[in-house]
Amino acid sequence: MRAISLDVGDKTIGVAVSDALMMTANGITTIERVGIRKDADKVIALIKEYECDIVVCGLPLNLDGSDSIQTQKVRDFKTMLENKMRSTGMSHIEVVFQDERFTTKIAENVLIEADVSRKKRKDVIDKQAAVIILQSYLDTRAFQNRNEN
Numbered sequence: 260m261r262a263i264s265l266d267v268g269d270k271t272i273g274v275a276v277s278d279a280l281m282m283t284a285n286g287i288t289t290i291e292r293v294g295i296r297k298d299a300d301k302v303i304a305l306i307k308e309y310e311c312d313i314v315v316c317g318l319p320l321n322l323d324g325s326d327s328i329q330t331q332k333v334r335d336f337k338t339m340l341e342n343k344m345r346s347t348g349m350s351h352i353e354v355v356f357q358d359e360r361f362t363t364k365i366a367e368n369v370l371i372e373a374d375v376s377r378k379k380r381k382d383v384i385d386k387q388a389a390v391i392i393l394q395s396y397l398d399t400r401a402f403q404n405r406n407e408n
Contacts, residue, residue, distance in 0.1 A: 262277040264389045264396065265317065272292065272301075274289065275393045306344075319333060322360065357393075
């Protein structure tokens with residue numbers, strides 16, 4: 260089993276995947292946005308390439324937990340992705356949301372601590388945010404599994 264996570268922004272989509280044991284997240288790429296349909300096609304290609312069973316979309320809520328303008332854009336992207344997956348025989352793949360409040364700030368702090376230059380940080384921030392989103396999902400899932408047993 261493997262999961263892929265998406266940090267969906269207006270200009271880019273950061274992408275990370277888990278290892279086969281669903282324990283760790285690794286950043287793989289940043290997709291330059293060109294249009295919701297083509298962007299969904301690129302994500303589907305990555306889902307197939309990495310043989311993922313779960314797609315985790317970061318959900319950018321306001322600090323009070325309410326929806327923002329970007330929240331609706333991410334919901335629309337999820338809907339488009341699910342529709343395209345259904346039409347390509349991938350309806351068995353689950354698409355879930357993961358709260359992504361503060362992930363970009365956390366990602367920036369991680370990169371600063373790693374002494375990554377400002378220019379390089381700009382290039383990898385979305386991919387790092389996707390890693391944080393996915394790792395949060397994996398940790399929550401592992402915690403829930405331990406408590407069920």
